[in-house]
Amino acid sequence: MKTQDETLEEWCRALLQAFELEGVEVDINEVLALAGVAAHAVVRPAAPLTTFIAGFAAGMASGSGQVPDAESMQAAMGVARALVQDYAGVPQTPEPADTSRTGAAAEPSVEGNPRT
Known part of the structure; x- marks a missing residue:
């Protein structure tokens, strides 16, 4: 019998394919x-709704050529997580800016991103 992790990985691969x-x-x-x-x-x-919208936002950012897939997913999930914490009244600690890219912010602009 497969573990939950194995099943999720298999399901993820099937969806991606x-x-x-x-x-x-x-x-x-x-x-x-x-x-x-x-x-x-x-x-x-809110769980499936949040992950769907974050994924959609990441796809739009990647599809438009703004940022690579991994970076857009990271940014979209970061925006969603920050919004959830803000909604719940959880204090946030600022993340250090990524200065490795010339003139670019740590997160790409994602529609509705409270950090941009």
Whole structure:
């Protein structure tokens, strides 16, 4: 019998293949952590809604050529996590800016990003 992790990895690969996204890396644990935070801080149904919208935003940013896939996913999940924490009244600690790119902010501009 497969473990839950094995089943999720298999399901993730099947979804990626169905959408012709085989080269996309998905951090399943990070997505599930975001869903958990949304479910507990907002309401349970916020979990799939939050992850869907974060994924959609990441796809739009990547598809427009603004940023690479991994960076857009990281930024979108960061925005969603910050919004969930803000909604729940959890104080946030500022993240250091990424100055490795000339003139660029740590996160790409994502519609609705409170940090841009």
